[in-house]
């Protein structure tokens with residue numbers, strides 16, 4: 001299969017049209033998850049909508065699922081180089097080393113609730129970050145999926161702040177994640193997502209923090225059967241297209257890509273909210289996972305202990321104005 005990037009490299013379009021027919025442009029999407037995961041459903045919706053919103057070309061998406069092209073950090077590298085992957089949903093933490101400003105988009109405790117997250121995304125507060133991503137990494141944000149909460153997953157029950165003390169957990173690579181978990185008394189280490197299961201199994205760590213759907217799909221419940229609803233973050237998962245792929249399309253098709261990306265992201269967020277809960281309920285029902293509440297008082301203590309670290313990071317990284325703008329909206 002040729003990706004759009006392959007067209008850019010001068011390869012023959014094997015699907016070249018006969019006179020009057022639409023040209024077929026193929027793009028490669030990648031995901032660590034299966035065909036029902038919300039990220040994949042976002043790609044399906046994108047393919048449907050992008051062909052509805054323009055009639056110059058037919059865009060065909062090839063779905064490279066279940067880590068067949070690696071994990072999100074790999075997709076970012078590939079897209080940035082204009083190779084192998086043209087379309088992918090990534091956690092911002094995966095690209096923060098190349099584009100530090102993006103880490104704020106997904107910072108723990110950033111959003112007050114789901115509605116606040118959506119108000120921020122509907123504003124133009126992330127516009128400068130979107131431009132930064134194109135400039136520094138050669139990838140373009142065309143929409144936002146995500147929208148689920150991340151909570152603590154562990155191999156022993158965690159029901160309050162006291163249980164969290166000394167908890168050895170995996171965190172994502174952007175430094176703010178380790179800073180926050182350190183501040184609340186846990187012991188964070190950065191580990192690649194696809195190595196987390198065995199790191200818990202071998203006792204290197206006792207758990208992680210993740211969305212409900214990731215908990216189910218990565219089968220973390222087999223090694224860490226406790227899911228604590230402390231909900232320390234609400235996710236933003238940008239849908240990226242490589243700039244090399246994007247630039248292969250005419251302005252009309254590019255406009256359709258942006259519109260389809262935005263709507264597909266919103267659709268994916270809705271799917272994630274519903275599906276995550278369904279999957280967690282199934283695990284609980286079959287006795288494979290235990291869900292623990294985390295009281296408002298414990299949430300407040302978590303926040304109180306994490307906030308100085310967050311604010312220090314925001315100030316040092318030069319995000320104070322943006323952070324205040326987000327909190328004010």
Ligand code: X1X
Pocket residue numbers: 072089090091172193209210211214235237
């Ligand atoms: O924690 C991770 O690395 C992963 O967690 C979930 O599966 C997703 O949010 C995914 O984007 C990735 O970041």
